[in-house]
Amino acid sequence: MLFQVEMDVRVPPDFAPEKLERLKVEEKARCHALMTSGKWRHIWRVAGRYANLSIFDVESPAELHELLSTLPLFALMEIRVAALCHHPSSIRDDDR
Numbered sequence: 001m002l003f004q005v006e007m008d009v010r011v012p013p014d015f016a017p018e019k020l021e022r023l024k025v026e027e028k029a030r031c032h033a034l035m036t037s038g039k040w041r042h043i044w045r046v047a048g049r050y051a052n053l054s055i056f057d058v059e060s061p062a063e064l065h066e067l068l069s070t071l072p073l074f075a076l077m078e079i080r081v082a083a084l085c086h087h088p089s090s091i092r093d094d095d096r
C-alpha cells in the first residue's frame, strides 16, 4: 500500500543542539534502513522548509503508524498522511 507522508520538523527554540544533532544522525540511519528495505520508497526535501515529502510502501496503515511513530525525530515532527491508489490515467504499472 502506498502512502504520501509529509513531515514538517518543528524544533523548539530551547531544544538542546547536541540532542538535536544526535536525533538527526539516528533519524538518517533509520531512514536509510527503511529505504534499503523498500518501505521508505522516496524522500524529497520541500524547498524552503525544514520538511520532506515521502512515499512509503507498507502492508497497512497500522504498519505505517508504527514506522512513523518510532522515528527518532517523531516528537519534533508534524506529520500528514495521504493514502494513494493507482490513477486510471497512469501509464506506470509500478505505482500501485
Ligand SMILES: O=C(O)C[C@H]1C=CC(=O)O1
Pocket (backbone or CB within 6 Å): 007, 009, 024, 027, 028, 031, 050, 051, 052, 073
Ligand atoms: O530532514 C527531514 O526531512 C526530517 C527527517 C526525515 C529524514 C531524515 O533524515 O530527517
